[in-house]
Each structure stands twice: as C-alpha cells, then as structure tokens.
Amino acid sequence: MLSAVAKPFAALALAAALISVVLAALGASPAGVFAALGEGAFGSWYACVDTIVKSTPLVFTGLAISLAFSGALWNIGADGQLTIGAIAAGAVGPHLADFPHSIAIVTILAAGALGGAAWGGLAGWLRARRDVNEVISTIMLNFVAVQALSWVVHGPLMEPSRAYPTSSPIASAAQLEFYFAPSRLNLGMLLAVALAAACYLLLFRTGTGFELRAMGRNRRAATFFGVRIPALTVWAMAVSGALAGLGGAVQVSAISHRLYEKLSPGWGFEAIAVALVARLNPLAIVPAALLFGALDNGSQAMQRTQGISPELVQVIQGLVILIILAFDTPAWSGLREQIFGASSEEAAAVPPVAEMPDA
C-alpha cells in the first residue's frame, strides 16, 4: 500500500514512463526532453521565479476549489470568480494613486476578494434559496464573467486613448512590487501560502470548518443535527469565490497591472485538477500548484531546445492527473459519488464496511 505522500510521486513516475514511450515513438530523446523541462522550470533563478509566478493563481483557485468541494459544493466557477475579482481590482486600481502603498494594496486586494465573493456567493445563494445546481450556475457565471471582462475593456474601463482593448494601468501604489527585479518575484505567493495555512485551520480546526466538512460528507445527517445548510452554503461559496477573486486581484496587482481580454488562461479549471491531486487538503495545494506551474513553465524551454510542442506538456499534465486519480484518492470518490449519485446509504451497504463484526 502506497502512502498518501508517495502516491502522487508514483503517479508522476508512471506518467513520465508513458510519456517517454510517446516521445521515443516520435523520435525525440526522452532524457533530453525531460532535462529541458526541468531546466526550463527550475534551471535558473529566473526560471524558478517564473514557476512560482505561474503557480500563484493556481494556489488561490486551488484553495477556492478545495474549500467548496470539502462541503460537496461543486464550484466549477473559480475561473469566473477570479475574473470578476480581477475586474474589481482593475477598476479600483487606477484610482489609488494618492493613497499610501499599504492602504492601496489592501484596497485593491479587498476589491478583488469582494468581487469574487459576490460571484461565488451568488451561485451559493441560488443553490440555497432556489435549489439551482451549483455546477450549472457556476459554469454559466464563468461565461458571464468572461464576457463582462471583454465588455469592460472595450467599454467603461477602456484606456483613455481608446486604441487598445485594455484598461488603464493601476496606480503604482497599488502594485505588488517585484523583489530582485527584473525577476517577477512578489508577495503574491507568500500570501497564497499563508492563505493555504489559514484554509487548513479553517477546515480542520474550527467549528464552522467541521460543519462544512460534515455537510460535504453527509448532508442529511448535518441537517438533522442543526447545521444551517442554506447559510453555510452561501458562506462557503462566497469564501471560495473570495479566494479565487483574490487570486485575480494579485495577478492584476503584481503581474498584469491592467485588464485585458482572456486574462486567465483557464486557471480556475486547472485548479480543479490541482485540488483533486492535493486531495482537497489546503496544505497540499501549494506543492500541487507548483507542479502544474513547473510543467507550464518548463514547456517553453522544451519547445525552444527540443522542438517539442507545448501541447505535449498538456498531454503530460492530463496523464499525470488521470494516473493520480486512477490511484483513487478520496477526493475523487467524493466527486464520483456526486456525479453518479451514490448516496452514503449505498456506500454504507457495501459489505466490507457495514459488516465489521463487534468482536
């Protein structure tokens, strides 16, 4: 039996073996390709920083997913929540020039968190009050968010010269500065790691976190023992959205400094894979996100030096996820139950668990 820690690594090794076969079949040298991948992801100070920068939004959105999924709230809308958070940050950012740096930073990040919270909370409210399946509502709200971003950069927030579909740059007071410029190392990842710890404490060390997990594992029992399901649903979706929105605000504040279309390459969706690989454990989100960020980052070097298309990296990512899930994580069982509707009653009826005798 592999331990929980060893499983992802075993899966990674298995994925690498499969990829090697594919590469060899394509006539490339697997060793050279993997070396380039590693070089691109961790080969230099800049490469490392870039990997961290690329992973940061995945940590925020991964935490958003893990929190919601822990309560069996299937938030597929982290991408939309991140986008709305970014729009909020991009909207207030240009107006913060006269404020001290610390206040400007807090304001722009709070704007992002509030925007994301509103977007996530809306889906939670629809679930709690109107029984709208949050999978559907969050997917739909993703489309709305993407179009909203497109609209604001062509309309109300378009930069004054009206030449490019971007917003005005945010005030420098509201920018998370780069340490060791020109590298893009910033406080974003530190904030993300702190939030990962906070999410862990919230889920496993507070009464509210317990209620959320109880709701996720057995909604009926939670109802029976006085957990206020509707309020908890709205709260959890809002907090989940806030985490994603904060990721969007950090991206605007530290990296992009302005809004433009397709700001997110799909972080909110990649985050689902990140969260599942991390088995919904907030502390494991950080290394899982770094793994995905490193694969993203390394792909460019791979393409440059080995002539391998970056699409192949997506193939690798897909294989890693599939293989890790095939090793059957609890997170996956939960999702499977949701999708195929297995109730805890049916799970209980499975003989090996239900039949353990007294003695």
Add this chain to the structure above:
Amino acid sequence: MLRAIAITRRFGRTLALDGVDFEAIPGEIHALVGENGAGKTTLMNVLAGWLVPDHGEALLDGRALQAGSPRAALAAGIAAVHQSPMLFERMRWEENLALGGFDTGAGADALDLAAVAARARSLAAKLGFELPPAGATVENLSVAERVRLEVLRALSFNPRVLILDEPTSVLAPSQLSAFLDLLRNLRGEGRIVVLITHKLAEAIAVADRITVLRRGRVAARTTPAETSEEKLAGLMIGEIVTQPDASAARPHPGGPVLHVENLTLDDRTGRRILDRLSFRVAAGEIVGLAGVDGNGQTELVELLAGVRHPGSGKVTLHDGSSRAMAVIPQNRDLDGLILDMRLWENLMLARPIREQVTSHGWLNSWRASDLCRELIERFRIRAPGPETIAGALSGGNRQRLEVARAIASRPRLIVAHNICRGLDLAATAEVHRTLLEFTAAGGAVLLVSSDLDELLAICGRLLIISRGKIRETNPGDRDPQRLGLLMAGAGD
C-alpha cells in the same frame, strides 16, 4: 441443494466467518440466527456473490458458484434481500423494479413501466402488500415500503434460492403472518428460503431447520421441534441476558418537558401526514409512540428535530431552548452518522457537544478525543479509539455511539426512533437500560418504534399513531393483539 463449505472471511483483524459449513435443501425454510456481528450477513453476502471468501466455496446443486459475482449468483437463481435496502433513491419505484425480472416487455430496449407496475401490483396483491402511488420516487418512501419493494424485486427474478436479511423487522404485526405465509408458499414451490433473523419466535414458527451462528462459527444446528426460544437465545449469546426492569422507571412522572399541540403537516401534494397531534412527555417517563412505519412517525421526528416546519400547531420544550432535546434518528447510517468521519467527529455532530469542544469558534480536538474516549469506555463501544472511522463499527456499536452522543449532550428530552432495529438481545437490553437510567435521573424519553414488544417492555405510557393521528391507550391495556389492531388502523 445450496451448500457453503468451510467459508472463512476476515475483515482486517476481525474474523467474521471461521470455517462455516451451511446447507439448505429445496423445499425448506432455513433460518439463520445469531447476534449482531455473528457473521449472518457476511455469510449471505458470500452466498449472493457479494463477497469473495478467503477460504471455502459455495455450491448450488453441486456446481461451484463464481465467487464475488452477484450477477453469476443471480443467473444461478440466488436472489438476496439486503437489510439496508439497495434501491435507487432518486428513481421511481417502478424503475427500481424494472431492474429485476418484471420488465418482460416487447423489445429488449423498450421499457414499459406501466406493465412493470401492473405485474408488481398483481404479485403484491397476492402477498397482501400495498404499493406506493404510481411514480413515487424511492426517497419519499418509508423504510417498510422500501423493504417490500426489495422483496418484490428479488421475487421478480423467480429465484430458486431466496435469502432474506432481517426482512420482518419493518413489517407490521398484521403483515407478518401474510409474509410468513408467503415464505411457506415459496417453500411449497420447491424453492430454498434462507431467513436471516434475530427474532427467535419467527424462526421457530416458520423454519424447518435452524442454524445458529456465534462469533463467526456455527454454534448449533437444530429444528424448531428440538429447541425453544430460551435455548436458542442461550446458543446465540452463550450467556443469559437480564432484561432491564421497567419498574425502575419512576411511577410518578415529574413536570412537563415536551408539549405538542395540534401539530399538523401536509406534504407537497397536499396529503395530510400529521393530523392535529397533541401529547405531552414529562420528566422521568418513557413515552412510547407505536405505529407501523409510514404513518407519520418519520415526519414527526423530523419536525421535533427542527428539520421540518409544521403547517400549524406548536411544539413547546419546557426548558425553552431546543438544545434541551437530543434526537436519535431511525436511519443511523443515513441520518445519524457520517460513516467516513472519525468517532470524535461524529460526536461533534451534536450541537451541545460541538459547543462544548469549541471556544471562540476554535475546535479543541484534544478535548473532543478525550470525551470520545470516555464515552467509548462508559458505553462499552467496541472500537480501537476516537480516531476510528464510524463506518468500521458494527451496527450495534454504531447505535451505542448514537445513544452515547445523545446522553452526552445532556438533554432533558431524548427522542429516539426505532433505535433497536436490527440490534440483538444484548445490545437492545443495554440501550433500554441506558434509557431507563436516563429517565431515573429525571430525563424524559419519547421512544418511537414499530416494535410493540419493545415499547411494552419499557414504556410507562403508550401512544399509538396511525395515518397521522395519535391516540393514547389506557395504561392498563397491554394486550399486544388489541394494540396491534390499533396500530394497523382499526377503529378509525
């Protein structure tokens, strides 16, 4: 002939079956009796292809059955009815039955639900069952209705061997004799009927042979003529259980604790579920609420627990706060426990305990663990420790955990629904003793049950619920037959 030879099956460190031999011949009803955890269900699961034994094999007419394949077992003619119904909650009952042999419609792909329903109704009429209205989804059915559905589904396969795991525990007394007649009919047709039960009177009444399991081994093979309930009970547990003494309950109850007035509830379709219920429960008494499942008890308990809201009427707790009530729901696996969480986490489901182990929102898991360890000790829950996953406990120990949690919540009132269903004699006696101690210390209990014998044994007062109406019985009226008629709705 159905044979099991030297079946051994281990779960972790626990030996569930230890070299068990079993045989049943066509045209017999073979009762399999034993305590919770004796291995009855494990044996059934091996025979029905649900479990692969570690050693040994199962044979039907000399041919070995493919281990671990329910499909193969079914094809060979072995159908099983499980204790917790295995139905598709969100599908209609007709669709659930269509999975069996009822759908013999025109094409393989054509599903004629009307034909399924018609076949099911004609078979149910023969058995004296009533089926739910057309189109009802399983999640809205009572436990009894679910078990009936599952029996019907099993019979629809026209099985040569029918294995039933505690099928009678949810039947009304009036339905019981019809059900036992059904078993006799099946025997008359030359089928093999294996009846798993812990109701010894039933086993003696209907079985041709009885096999007693104790702790994974065959303790005895006997026939009704050679044995008695007392002898069987002794064989099952190997010791004599002392029944708790109901007279320990205070004869003069104290002040009122629960006051229910004119409680009325309609379901979504406007059908009346509860009809102007009024009753009181006082400190120091156990009030029994007897009724056949599906007469409004589940809704009443949910109302008291605050999961539902009444159409009209009032529930008053004389302590003022709803925290003063602890509810033990009937379906412990579905409503009462979170099976894949740890024992201490399950304790925390109860709000008073949750509040006791959190301060300013922060959870003190040490305190929760300590409390859990204490309760494991005090209520003799057989579990390695607080970190054990609730799903790893046997039914009896899950129930002990629920009772322990209710008591530890320090309520003034415990509302318990069918808490001894599926429990053996020893575990039942223990639960009853705990409730009697609780009332002796001034607590109040509302015990909702479909088991009249249980209620008569420990309740001071007895209410009967039928079709959503409650009537109080005379304290002196303890005639089970008359009360059984009232439960079945006579005199409405």
